[in-house]
Amino acid sequence: MADKNKYVCLDDFENDSREILEASRFSYFSDGCNEQFTLKENREAFKRYRLRPKILRDVSNIDLNTTILGERISWPVCLSPTAFHRMADYNEGEVATARAAASVGSAMALSCVSTRTIEDVAAVTPRGVRWMQVQFYKPRAQLEVLIKRAEKAGFTALLVTVDQPKIGDKYSIMRVKNALQFQLQDHEKPVNLPKDNYTNGNEIISKFDDSATWQDVKWLKYFTKLPLVLKGITTGDQAKNAVECGVDGILVSNHGGRQLDYLPATIDALPEVVAAVAGSGVEVYMDGGVRHGTDVFKALARGARAVFIGRPIIWGLTCNGYEGAKQVLDILKDEVEKVMAFMGCRNVNEIEPSMVVHEDYYRKCKL
Template structure:
C-alpha cells in the first residue's frame, strides 16, 4: 500500500509539544522520541513542522528512523511543493587570503580559489584544500582531536622520528608493493579505516570510498557510524570485492549479534571491534559546532543550565556499551563465525598479548586518530614493544596456525610512513582522514588521485631504500633510536632486534 501523502501546510502546524512535533524526512511524528534522541530534543524541536532532510542525512544512515521509531509514527510522504521552503541561509563568507604587493602594502583579501586536482601533489594538499572549502560542521568533525590534540599531532610526528637506513646497489628495476591483509590481496599495505559521517563531506558519502577501493585494489573497512547504510556500501562493491566491518558493540547484545551475523551473510571477511571507546573523548572543536538552535525547556532539568549537545560525535554514539570486556570475546567470536576478529584500539603490549592468547586474529595499534584519550601513545611508537612481547611468547607466528597480524593506524600521510611501519612488523596501516579530505574536496576522482599519489610514492621510495618487494623491507632499514624507549612502570622493556623479530626475518638483516 502506498504511503499517505501529507500536505506541507498540515506539517507546518505540528511544530511544538502542544501540537505534536512532525518533521520531514518523509513525515514522522517525533513527539514521543524527543527525550530519547541522543542529541537531545532541541534539534528536533528546531525542525518541528519543517524539512529536516539537510540536517538529518549527513549524520544518520538511511535506516536510523526505521530502527528507532514505531512504524505508526510514519505519517506519510510529503506532497511535493506543499511545504514552504526554509528561508535561505546567509551565504558563508569566503575564506580570505592576503597578498603582498610590490610596495610592501597588503592588498585587499581575495576569495580562496580551489586548485585544480592536477595541482594536488600530496595527501597534505587535500587537507589544506578541505580546510578552506568544507563547511564548518564537517571540517570541525573530521579534523577534531581530543582535548589539546597532543596525541593527534603525535600520530604524525612520531613517524618523523624514525629514520631510514637505505641499502644500495640492489636491482630495483621492478618494485612490488602488493601484499595480503588477513589473507586477502591488496595492491599496497594500506586499507581504508573506518571513519564516520561521510556525507558531512560529500553527498554520496562512504559509497564513494567503496568504489575507489575497488578501482585501486585496496580494502575498505565499513564504519558502524557511516552516513550510508551497511547494505548500501556492500551493494556498491564490485563482485568479489573484499570489505571489513568496524563494530562498536551495542549495549543491547541481541542487536550486536544481529549486526555481526548479517555482515557474515553479506560476505564481510573480518570484524574490527573498536575497544578504545567505552566513552567518547572530549573533542572540543567538534563540540563547538553543536546544534545552535535556541534551548528548549526540555533541555533544562531542575533549573540547571542547559546541557548543550556535544557535537556530531556524541549525538550518534550513545548506544556504545561501556561494559565491554575480555569476557565478551567468546560471544563475539561465536557470532562472527568464519569472519576474523581484530581488536581495534590496542595501546599496550600487554593487551596485544591478551588478544593473541584469547584467540583473536590480530590487533590494530590505534588511539582512534587522537580522538579519545589525549597523550595516549601513537600506534607506531608501541609497535616495536608489541612485536617483541608477542615474539617472546611465541604468539606472532605460531607454528601451524594462522598468522596473528598487527596493523597500525593514525597519522599516516606518506608511503614512507607505511614502509616504516612495515619494517617494524606491521602487516598494513589504516588511513582515515586523508580519504575524507580527498572525498570532500574532489569526490571520487579526488580519492583515486590520492591513492595514485601513494602508489607513486611507494614505487619511488622502495627504490630509494633498496627494497624490490615488501619482504625486503626489514627492521635494519630503519633507525628507531629517536623514538622514546617504551617503559613498563620503572622497568625498561628492553626492545632490540634480537627479540623483536623471528629468525627467518633476522636472517635478512
C-alpha cells in the same frame, strides 16, 4: 570539479577541505581531544625515524602485493573506518570510498555509523576486500543484527573498536560548537544501526556499551565465524589479552588522537605490540598519522603487516568525491613504490627492521 593537478601530496587535500567544509564538520573530522597532543604526536613521531637504504640493487620491478588475513591486496595500505562519509561527499559517501579502495587494490573497513548501507557498499565492490567495523552496543541484539548483515553481504572480517567506551572531549570544538551535537542532515544520518533516525551524535553514543570486557570479545569470537581484528590496542599487555581471546589480528590505534590524549604515537607503540604477539599467528596492523610513502615504509619496517589511513580519504572525498579519494590513494601508492625503490626493496618481504632507526641512533654513534 576540482583541478586534480593542484594536489601533489595528501596535505593539499586537507588544506582545501578546510575551505570547503562547514566549520563544525571540518572540526569533527580533523580535531583531536583535549590538548590534541596525541593527534599531533602521531605525525611528529614519524619524523623522528631515519631511513637506512640498501643501494645498487635491481629495483626495476617493484611488487607491493601482500595479504591480510589470507586475502590478497595490491599494496599494504588499507582504509580505516571513519563515520559520516556523506558529510564529505553528498552524492555517494562510502560508496565512493569503496570504489576508490577497490580501484587500487586496497581493503576498506566500513564504519558502523556509515551513511550508506552495508549492502550498497558490497554491491559496488563485489571483488573488493571489505571488513565491517563494529562496537559493543546496548542492547546486544543491535550488534548481532549488524554482524549477520555483514556476513550475508560478503564482508570477510570484523574490525572491533575496543578503545571507545565513551567519547573524548574536544576543547577546540566545545569552545565554538560541539560537532557531536550539531543536527545531522537526512543524508548524514547513519543507516546501518537498527534505529536509523538519529538526529545528533549524542544519540549514537548513548548506544555504546561502556560495560564491555574481554569476556565480550570471547563471546563475539563464538558468535561469528568471521575473523576478528581488535582496533585500539597500544600496549603489549593488551595485545596478549587479545591473543588469549583468540583474535586474528590487532590494529594498533589510538583512535587518531580523538578520544584519549597523551597516548603514545602508534609508530612508537607498534614494536611492543608486535613483540607481544610473536609466534601466535596474530597479524598486526597500524593506523594514525600516515601521510607519506616514507610513513608507510617506516611502519612496515617496525612490524606492521599493513597500515590504515582515515582522515586523508575524507579530505579526498571533500575535494572531489570518488575521484578525489582515488587520487589520494594513487598519490600515496606512487610514493610507497618510489620509497621501496630508493630503499632497495623489490617487495615487502625485503623490508628489514634495520632499515629504520630512531634519530637517537645517530646521536649516540661514536666515531
